[in-house]
Amino acid sequence: MRLAKYSHRKLLGLFSRDVVLTLDSIKEALGTTSKATVFRKLKSLGHRASYSHAGKYHTLDTLASYNKYGIWSFNQIYFSQQGSLVDTLEAIINKSQEGYFASELQTLVHVRVFNALTQLVVSGRVLREQIAGEYLYISKVLGTDQLARRKQSIMLCACKEEKVLIPGFGSEVVTDCLQTFLSILDERQKRLYLGLESMKLGHGSDLRLSQLTGINVKTIAKGRRELSSKNITPGRIRKVGSGRSSIKKKLMW
DNA sequence: TGCCCGAGCGACACGGATAG
DNA sequence: CTATCCGTGTCGCTCGGGCA
Numbered sequence: 001m002r003l004a005k006y007s008h009r010k011l012l013g014l015f016s017r018d019v020v021l022t023l024d025s026i027k028e029a030l031g032t033t034s035k036a037t038v039f040r041k042l043k044s045l046g047h048r049a050s051y052s053h054a055g056k057y058h059t060l061d062t063l064a065s066y067n068k069y070g071i072w073s074f075n076q077i078y079f080s081q082q083g084s085l086v087d088t089l090e091a092i093i094n095k096s097q098e099g100y101f102a103s104e105l106q107t108l109v110h111v112r113v114f115n116a117l118t119q120l121v122v123s124g125r126v127l128r129e130q131i132a133g134e135y136l137y138i139s140k141v142l143g144t145d146q147l148a149r150r151k152q153s154i155m156l157c158a159c160k161e162e163k164v165l166i167p168g169f170g171s172e173v174v175t176d177c178l179q180t181f182l183s184i185l186d187e188r189q190k191r192l193y194l195g196l197e198s199m200k201l202g203h204g205s206d207l208r209l210s211q212l213t214g215i216n217v218k219t220i221a222k223g224r225r226e227l228s229s230k231n232i233t234p235g236r237i238r239k240v241g242s243g244r245s246s247i248k249k250k251l252m253w
Numbered sequence: 254t255g256c257c258c259g260a261g262c263g264a265c266a267c268g269g270a271t272a273g
Numbered sequence: 274c275t276a277t278c279c280g281t282g283t284c285g286c287t288c289g290g291g292c293a
Contacts, residue, residue: 023284036259039285055266055284085266102275114276115266135276206274 011041020050020057020074051085052078052111069108078110085109086116089137093126098150099138195223 014021014029026038042058050057057077064072069092070081080088089105105113117137120126127143128135138146194213198206198220206220 035283035285036287037257040257043285049284051266053266053283084264112267115278118277119265 011045015045015060015063019063020059020077022056023058026058048079048081048083050077051080051083051088051109052076071109073110076110080109085111085113086119089113089116090120090125093120093137094139094142096139096146099129099136099143099146101136105137191219191223193223194220198224 010030011026014026018025023035023038026042027035030038030041046061048059048061048064049055050059057079059074059079061081064079066072066079066081070088072079082088082091088109092105092108093100100108102113102117105117117126117128117135120137121128125140126137127140128137129143129147130136136147136150194209198209206224209220
């Protein structure tokens with residue numbers, strides 16, 4: 001019987017010091033140049049590779065604290081109980097009540113999802129249906145129910161004769177409340193609030209919120225940028241009715 | 254004979270570019 | 274803004290050699 005050259009104890013000691021490690025740092029600590037050796041040791045300890053950063057980072061399952069989606073983050077490095085990004089997305093979609101849009105999934109997993117979603121669709125592991133110009137990703141088994149529930153909860157509003165879909169603003173009641181709430185805010189507060197909502201909703205939300213509220217997309221984007229930069233200038237609040245006359249009015253002359 | 258180790262290669266994620 | 278393609282870099286598995 002041959003004794004193992006690289007001990008498990010050494011590896012556990014490493015993880016007790018640093019919760020997340022790179023392959024190179026493990027190699028160096030163990031004193032090996034072989035990836036295979038490191039992976040064999042990691043595997044026997046129940047290790048987890050990050051699905052972000054191309055799997056560059058490693059941790060142990062016993063050290064991770066997963067959320068309801070089976071995701072754990074450490075310093076912007078993301079790990080999943082499912083392992084890969086593809087498997088993670090499949091599990092999230094299968095468990096969802098009403099499917100997910102790509103932008104929603106991206107917000108959940110914090111990495112680009114399109115390649116992985118395409119892979120899932122092409123391989124037939126999940127289905128997708130186009131709604132209002134965006135794909136809704138749904139389960140193979142529960143897809144019909146998920147789609148029906150999503151259609152129920154979305155609000156289709158006529159704005160320039162386009163259908164607008166806002167996740168999270170799914171009913172007329174919520175939209176009414178939103179309009180009422182906005183009406184009591186000054187222009188800067190409106191801009192910052194919609195900027196925050198846009199950040200929460202993810203990619204493409206500036207335009208959708210603009211269509212829902214009637215506030216210019218550039219104003220919402222400005223609010224978002226102000227929040228991101230943490231540079232909120234006091235500025236001047238204009239009185240209602242002030243500012244440049246609308247082009248429409250001018251054309252009527 | 255059984256286990257450990259390393260080279261090689263396929264799979265996967267990332268990010269830039271581009272079309273609609 | 275979203276969807277798609279594609280090149281690049283890295284991971285992680287398989288297979289075969291070497292050692293006790």
